[in-house]
Amino acid sequence: MLGLMQQWPLLCHKILDNAATQHGKREVVSRSCEGPIVRTTYAEIRQRALKVAQRLDRDGFRLGDRIATLAWNTARHIEAWYGIMGIGAVYHTLNPRLFPEQLVWIMNHAEDRAIFVDLTFMPLLEKIAGSVTSLKKVIVLTDSAHMPATALPNVVAYEEWLAEADGDFRWASFDENTAAGMCYTSGTTGDPKGVLYSHRSNVLHAMIAAMPDAMGISSRAVIMPVVPMFHANAWGLGQSGPMIGAKMVMPGGKMDGASIYELLDTEKVSFTAAVPTVWLMLLQYLEETGKKLPYLDKVVIGGSACPRAITQKFQENYDVQVIHAWGMTEMSPLGTLGSLKPEYVGLTGEARLDIQQTQGFAPFGVEMKVTDDNDNEHPWDGKTFGRLKVRGPAVARAYYGGAGTEQFDADGWFDTGDVAHIDPNGYMQITDRAKDVIKSGGEWISTIELENLAVSHPDIAEAAAIGVRHSKWDERPLLVVVKKPGKDLSKDEILGFMQGKIAKWWMPDDVAFVAEIPHTATGKIQKSTLRAQFRDYRLPTD
Amino acid sequence: MLGLMQQWPLLCHKILDNAATQHGKREVVSRSCEGPIVRTTYAEIRQRALKVAQRLDRDGFRLGDRIATLAWNTARHIEAWYGIMGIGAVYHTLNPRLFPEQLVWIMNHAEDRAIFVDLTFMPLLEKIAGSVTSLKKVIVLTDSAHMPATALPNVVAYEEWLAEADGDFRWASFDENTAAGMCYTSGTTGDPKGVLYSHRSNVLHAMIAAMPDAMGISSRAVIMPVVPMFHANAWGLGQSGPMIGAKMVMPGGKMDGASIYELLDTEKVSFTAAVPTVWLMLLQYLEETGKKLPYLDKVVIGGSACPRAITQKFQENYDVQVIHAWGMTEMSPLGTLGSLKPEYVGLTGEARLDIQQTQGFAPFGVEMKVTDDNDNEHPWDGKTFGRLKVRGPAVARAYYGGAGTEQFDADGWFDTGDVAHIDPNGYMQITDRAKDVIKSGGEWISTIELENLAVSHPDIAEAAAIGVRHSKWDERPLLVVVKKPGKDLSKDEILGFMQGKIAKWWMPDDVAFVAEIPHTATGKIQKSTLRAQFRDYRLPTD
């Protein structure tokens, strides 16, 4: 027997309708690509998003078409998203930090038919557009006064194009499982893979993200998504913000300490989110200038492990609560968040920081487990680590085009590729990537723990641990080290420093000094390249 | 094109799974019907709910079967809910305050096949069970030691029945639109009508209810649903509580001031919710004893208009934030909640209370509009009132058995039967029920405003305004008044008191003094009876 409740499909444009109706005058403030700070409201954004939809429709774009965006976080980018989704087309956020050939590969793979592009990225687009055969139209997110000269065909200035529409348009209606957005993974462990979000998954994810134990944001919050919209949906904030009717502050292309501080201060931002490197820059700026953060309540930090020092400084020097979060493109992206359950809320000092070093717990809507290679579940004991697997309404069930089928099992579990343990209270800690973990005599060694320990040495700038072939143990750890400029230190000094701080059999068999460690376009260590580099390395213990 | 996200149906038992996995040791404390305070956890509740499911299944109950509960708020009642839903059957909460013949009518209409019943209600059930032909089994929510002697057939003690199951059982799986629960409206305006909730609507409603601008509850909250589970799902708290992993305090059958205070105090309750009369009793108790509420942060008050004095006392004398809420059985029940948007958050004193007298604004997931009788939308100007219509994923699209089809239109709007206006910031205020509003010369007069004004006179105990036939104006207001014991006052004194405080043409044409005003079983004024009583009343102005 079915219930007798309304069929009210979870469609993204309902989020914007709600924002315009219930919070119509709430401001959205952007640092524009042209320079000045510009201000608009949810009511205006909805009106303009309807025009985007109307114009796209008139240009012949249809349900299911992939439409790329290569843009910073601004109100125009939000309008473009909702306009695209509003005709049932699919926004496809491109990461401008990727190498041009990666972008070409991704755009061709997705068959993007049009692109919204920021002024900043016109030179990049000019380089690659010719190689993307599906591309029919380029909409430059500016007005005609600021349009650059370009040899690209079918280029139009956004404001001019928009002015041709009167906004007398209705959102298309379709099934809530219709594709809404698309984003490729960062390509840290191989080729980027396409994730295809649905309207349903976006709406549910936005609700999950706003809940009190997740981001915990209300209409009274002033939220600044520093994490880019091209980085896994700005962690859902482009949907959660309008859903709850919070004022939004969009930082555009300037992510340096001074620029971020300026917006935090003048716009009285109470909530923000980004990867650790952004916060390193801000904290450095604050320390240099002696400035404070009187308005900021809470910062969500994720994308890679948040260094303990960042959490400590935010909390102890600036009275800003840190929520450490883990997620991935395949999860829309939120997986776990480190708000404090009653079991931990009383902790202070180092004990509190210890818990905040974990990546937090899964909210309702994310199921997780940790297994061995044979899918046997590990206990939640805070130490037994294994493959982290997840399920949920905002988790991918396949990649676009069918790559990576081995990551999805029959019971619906998605193998994240991360290695983790979970404590008895549900707090999960990432210890490695499955492809990076070192398997010594059948036992696993966490490369992240080795690296964290190594970089806590004052003379080490960066460190990467990789497994190197060993005739007896299969693999043994090699520590690859970049010294700080002007510093000198030996293998024995490093191993001496590590001694006693980790299990004996985890100790690296050797240390290799290098001038540089290879990184991906998004700044993550590229272990696959490093492993190839040391493929024939002979350990002294072998 | 469809997205490629997981099919993860929104099923209620996932809420309990999440509670047991992520918040397994969190306490659920109940005032038992046997007397003592008993303590359990989400992990235990899940284990026992699985046994309920297993036992129901073994007894032959199946997907779609309606299974009644006639019980107070206790952990056992929660177990029963999830156990029933876990086999795809439908919990049907019965309001024990209804008259026995109403209960018989409702149970036969729903065709309840079994019932979970509290000790308290055995005498009531014994009176009615024989008239409910579908009823096959009675499970008394107690252990064998406390089982009363009864002549009812097929009666078993819950604990004994449960002990026959080992809990080795899996939740059934089915479509998320499967019926999960059922509740009949209070019957204020006519016969009660059955609302059939689905798993999807329950889950979405629980998410909406927990959001920061709605109830705003996290795992750190200690929540006490004083509003009964038989009153529109305890406003969703039976689902929101486990969803967020909050400690729950279940007050059982004792709702007097002293009993409620005892739990608020000893269990350190931070959040609670109930109708105004409960809070009147509590406030009176606090005033008599001089006690304070150091742990309580927030109270949600709804079900009928919250008197200004209650809001004021909670906030000013006890530092407890009041959230005024409006809802109805047909809406699962939450419709609007009065948390403060940035536009109003700075208000203090009377201006703040003015806003808190409205019923608040609609969260994402509830759409609303106010129209005239021809479905033309009224502006959101805070004064033009009309029919309040709503849409949303937790709003009914029909009544069970097909009653009331005229309340549902082709565009999916449900006519609430309430009359309201909405202000420019989205704050809705109920001014009447459509059936009660007085239509004078084509214009509407709000009976609630007349009544609120009248009862603010110190000598008036209760007042009800009804429309009485008038040859020129169709209807004119008659004020029916119950004087406070020992007080004497005249029609002219009352009209003099009202003069100047409302529009001239709203002034009652007459005042009728009565010893008593008729009420429904749930304590609401029964205007239909009152109108019948005054059907032939001749106004002095006619």
Ligand SMILES: Nc1ncnc2c1ncn2[C@@H]1O[C@H](COP(=O)(O)OP(=O)(O)OP(=O)(O)O)[C@@H](O)[C@H]1O
């Ligand atoms: N708080 C965190 N701590 C540690 N690692 C994190 C954290 N947040 C995210 N990560 C890492 O980032 C990954 C998700 O990143 P993303 O989806 O951008 O692509 P990627 O995994 O780096 O690239 P690819 O999947 O293409 O190899 C996670 O699987 C995890 O390894």
Ligand SMILES: Nc1ncnc2c1ncn2[C@@H]1O[C@H](COP(=O)(O)OP(=O)(O)OP(=O)(O)O)[C@@H](O)[C@H]1O
């Ligand atoms: N905060 C509130 N202020 C004023 N009225 C309220 C409030 N909350 C609820 N109500 C009234 O209660 C109604 C919902 O009550 P409920 O669903 O219990 O049944 P009922 O409407 O009283 O009975 P029936 O529909 O059978 O006539 C609303 O439609 C509204 O009239």
Ligand SMILES: [Mg+2]
């Ligand atoms: Mg990945």
Ligand SMILES: [Mg+2]
């Ligand atoms: Mg009603």
